[in-house]
Amino acid sequence: MSARFDAKVFIVTGGTSGIGFAVAERLAAEGAAVVLGARRKDVGDEAAAALRAAGGRALFVPADVTTEADNAALVAAALAEFGSLDGAFNNAGGVNAYGPVPTLDAAAWHAELAHNLTSVFYGLKHQIPAIAASGGGSVVNNASNLGVVGMPDVAPYVAAKHAVVGLTRATALEVAEQGVRVNAIASGGVDTPLFRATMGTTDEATAQIAALHPVNRIAQPGEIASFVAYLLSDEATFVTGAALAVDGGFTAR
Secondary structure, three states: OOOOOOOOEEEEEOOOOHHHHHHHHHHHHOOOEEEEEEOOHHHHHHHHHHHHHOOOEEEEEEOOOOOHHHHHHHHHHHHHHHOOOOEEEEOOOOOOOOOOHHHOOHHHHHHHHHHHHHHHHHHHHHHHHHHHHOOOEEEEEEOOHHHOOOOOOOHHHHHHHHHHHHHHHHHHHHHHHHOEEEEEEEEOOEOOHHHHHHHOOOHHHHHHHHHOOOOOOOEOHHHHHHHHHHHHOHHHOOOOOOEEEEOOOHHHO
């Protein structure tokens, strides 16, 4: 595989499994140093070790990205270990609050926004100055397909992901002249451990989710990783402020 990311350094939040790990694996395979941020130290240490065993450069930093201090620590670790920061994939998130809006309590609402929106804000706040100081680069935020369409019974998640799209666009306008690009992906169903834990593992449940996608299947993590890698690369230097569907046609209906 080509080494288009030689001497580049990236942060990947939620980087120890699923889409995040697939992106980290792709970046490391193409020459990048990768800083993985996630909560579980045992899983994180294993993920970073796997990347290093494959010949990559990787560091795991325990991080709860709903806190500003941990986002700042990820950036500081990247600079201390590798000397620069060229980009980030803000991927951490997930659905935790279910049910119609009148049934949800305030704590569930605020927790969902912290997990899926405030985490991205804190990431951008600390990543952008470091990326600009390193000569510019690219940030990709995972907004999910529910960042551009609605779905019942997961309103806090939908609201947070729609806000990630707005945050992406506004931030892209602010930092364009600093040589920093900011984009969002609207990913469809992806076969990850978190997806299966959330949606169920039965053949029937998988078939129902697959049927929502015109291609009649869900994605593999590597399919998302290849597109994120493109957006993080210098091949996408004219792409910024966009929310790009990688969803098997889900949002085209």
